[in-house]
Amino acid sequence: MNLHGKSLLELKQLVIEKKISEKELNQYFLKRIRKFNPKLNAFITVLENNQLGIPYGAKDMFCTKGIRTTAASKVLDNFVPPYESTVTKKLQEAGMSVLGKTNMDAWAHGASTETSDYGVSKNPWDNKRYPGGSSGGSAAAISAYLVPAAIGTDTGGSIRHPSAWCGVIGLKPTYGRVSRYGVIAMGSSWDCPGPMTLNVEDNAYLLKQIAGKDKYDATSSSIAVQDYTNEIKKNKKFKIGIAESYFAGIDDQIKKHVYKSIDVLKKLGHAVKPIKLLPPKYSISVYTILQRAEVSSNLGRYDGIRYGNDRNFFGQEAKRRIMLGTYTLSYGYYDAFYKNAQKVRSIIIENFKSVFKDVDLIVGPNTPVTALNIGEFEKYPFYGELMDQLNEPASTAGIPDLSIPVGLDSNNLPIGFQIMGNYFEEANILNLAYQFEKETDFFGVIKKGINNYKD
């Protein structure tokens, strides 16, 4: 049977109907991984003997019992978790299994995967380019169809950014919608696990499986989880906001495709209106201060005494972040940096809340440029932080945000489009994306990506 390009739910159905066994399914994807992963380096660990369950890729940030989990850092080179993260446990219970642990920036610090101690992943669309990050391995793996779906984590764009650069669908849910238990902590008040898929329905399905209150994560929310796969099929019309401040300094080709996509939304009967959002530069600063502070605290536990290697194994980016975080939290600077950033975080939250009184969703470009060449990040100030500038506002506020592909630029590289929603309104975001998918099929981007990697 030809399995190439089949969605997660289609594969699941084939297994249910016994048209294919789970063993055959796993062998099919293992064969593809063996063929293409040496080139793409999307996986850090591959479960060669996996035979059961519907296979998926989990970012190497999720603790998986008995399976090495490195966070792409040599500090955890030999770490085999004695317990399972809530997300991977829930997916196990839904009949899925981890086929491989995907590559990422070390500790999820970055937007390229080049800070990985296991080598940079390659963008499937052009192997000389970055896949984006930090969940770059996950995005590359599904774009090249090495697994039908993957799970990533997003702190300041780490799901949405690589999804845009690799031309797949990635959702950062509302903070607290999905449990962080067993996810190696980066910025604890920001981290959001979320699904990365080849169509909207798979994304809705996976979100439903992993969302919900978890007694082991006190910051997870008890707000009821919706049946997202049904929600996306409802006929809804939205009021959609567009903020001019999100278009400043954006590549012209990206702008063109984003405006074209907004026209599609208008044609579908949605009302589009301008809104005022604070420029993303403030979110970059808030993110930089608070996230580094949380990093310095979260990475404080790695001393090599109880497990893993000692602090000499930290890479450049982790050390830089620990240093800055330590600085902004230290005596004499706390009020000027950390506390002030927490206050501006309130201002950004209020800004979104007032805008959401007026509109249901906000759309715009996802990244300022398409995938950069490997090595190019050095040229950009702030070590790539500016690549995440359009993603960081939603992270700062804790609202959900989805990235979808809306075309290719002149270099044949995918262009991302983001849809932000109000707190816990993932259903509306996915509904709009589903309508867009039915109308445009994402202009053929996802299919083209898969077809670049034939069996």
Added chain:
Amino acid sequence: MKKKVLTKEDILHLAKLSNLKLSDEEIEKYLKQLEETVEYVKNLDELKTDKVSPTSQTTNLTDVYFADGETNERGLKLKEKYFIVKRIM
């Protein structure tokens, strides 16, 4: 001349607090890079924050406890007041 935000002594102090061993090259590099970052984030001073309260949790949860009767099944097993672990020696 512009006042220096950070000095080499600051970097050494931060490295000590963070328990990181830095090479001379790294000290120079971080001094420059941290200074750049600190300069950038000063854009927050453009906003008035004196009457704003800080946010530490974005979805407004407070005082989260285990529900009555719920147990922590994922912690170490207890026997009376002792943890049960594998024999070490």
